[in-house]
Amino acid sequence: MRFVKGHGTGNDFVILPDADGELDLSPELVRALCHRGTGIGADGVLRVVLTAAEPAAAGDSAAARWFMDYRNADGSIAEMCGNGIRVFARYLVDAGYAAPGRLVIATRAGLRAVEVPAGGDVTVEMGPPELAAGPVPVTVAGREFAAVPVSMGNPHAVCFADDLDPAGLARLDLRAPAYPAAAFPEGVNVEVVVPAPDGVAMRVFERGVGETASCGTGACAVAVAWAARNGDGPPAEVEVDLPGGRLTVGWRESTVLLSGPAVLVSDGVLRPDWLRAAGGFGPAAPAGERRPSVVGAG
Numbered sequence: 378m379r380f381v382k383g384h385g386t387g388n389d390f391v392i393l394p395d396a397d398g399e400l401d402l403s404p405e406l407v408r409a410l411c412h413r414g415t416g417i418g419a420d421g422v423l424r425v426v427l428t429a430a431e432p433a434a435a436g437d438s439a440a441a442r443w444f445m446d447y448r449n450a451d452g453s454i455a456e457m458c459g460n461g462i463r464v465f466a467r468y469l470v471d472a473g474y475a476a477p478g479r480l481v482i483a484t485r486a487g488l489r490a491v492e493v494p495a496g497g498d499v500t501v502e503m504g505p506p507e508l509a510a511g512p513v514p515v516t517v518a519g520r521e522f523a524a525v526p527v528s529m530g531n532p533h534a535v536c537f538a539d540d541l542d543p544a545g546l547a548r549l550d551l552r553a554p555a556y557p558a559a560a561f562p563e564g565v566n567v568e569v570v571v572p573a574p575d576g577v578a579m580r581v582f583e584r585g586v587g588e589t590a591s592c593g594t595g596a597c598a599v600a601v602a603w604a605a606r607n608g609d610g611p612p613a614e615v616e617v618d619l620p621g622g623r624l625t626v627g628w629r630e631s632t633v634l635l636s637g638p639a640v641l642v643s644d645g646v647l648r649p650d651w652l653r654a655a656g657g658f659g660p661a662a663p664a665g666e667r668r669p670s671v672v673g674a675g
């Protein structure tokens with residue numbers, strides 16, 4: 378079984394080519410693949426499957442040839458991944474499954490158009506954001522924030538720490554943020570944001586993963602909450618600095634655009650013995666018996 382490893386600003390993924398939808402990706406196998414000591418190591422898994430072969434993408438095959446099946450490192454399923462879809466698109470072009478240019482990819486959050494040049498940064502149209510009613514109290518490092526709830530297809534809670542600078546942000550203990558379960562019944566990704574010379578700097582505690590070096594949907598949620606707070610309409614662009622690098626968030630009418638590097642690192646082969654010990658890929662379950670399409674971190 379072949380895999381490719383890739384990342385977007387340090388948010389890293391195991392890419393599994395599965396055009397015909399033959400792999401049953403159990404949560405146990407996802408956890409084993411993502412384990413940084415005993416597996417390949419990643420924040421998540423991207424299964425690359427034709428929409429025509431994927432029951433979760435039923436109805437999208439006329440508009441999009443490929444479906445991004447994204448899984449968090451803990452084995453849970455999320456609706457959307459902004460860095461993941463950029464890496465996914467880079468893989469499609471690199472593997473010869475798509476020509477450079479604009480391509481549309483199906484996700485659990487709906488169709489997303491991606492602009493993939495032959496080389497360089499990849500931009501995705503992330504769709505319109507949803508600012509939910511708030512604020513919601515979220516506690517990070519013993520401090521309560523009035524968090525702004527934003528959906529980018531997946532849920533985010535944006536916490537502004539205006540009194541900190543990027544160095545203060547780097548010192549914050551981001552483990553175990555707490556939030557009212559009723560406000561985020563499916564769990565939530567928590568971002569802490571500070572002002573930075575070119576825009577904003579952020580760190581993120583991802584649902585289903587823990588702290589990651591970068592989060593594309595998180596960067597969009599932060600830029601949306603930041604623009605809403607400033608109150609004078611979306612700026613042309615916001616530069617978002619993350620521990621793993623810089624992402625740029627822009628707007629085209631009501632659509633949020635996310636740009637940044639998407640890098641393929643290595644190709645590999647899963648050893649049969651390792652795969653067997655990790656539980657292996659079962660045959661894909663019939664459509665009606667598939668696991669729930671979205672699982673919160675719990």
Ligand SMILES: N[C@@H](CCC[C@H](N)C(=O)O)C(=O)O
Pocket residue numbers: 388449454455456457458459460461531532566583584585586589591592593594595
């Ligand atoms: N890193 C991703 C987001 C992945 C999903 C997230 N952990 C969730 O459960 O919603 C990104 O780049 O957007």
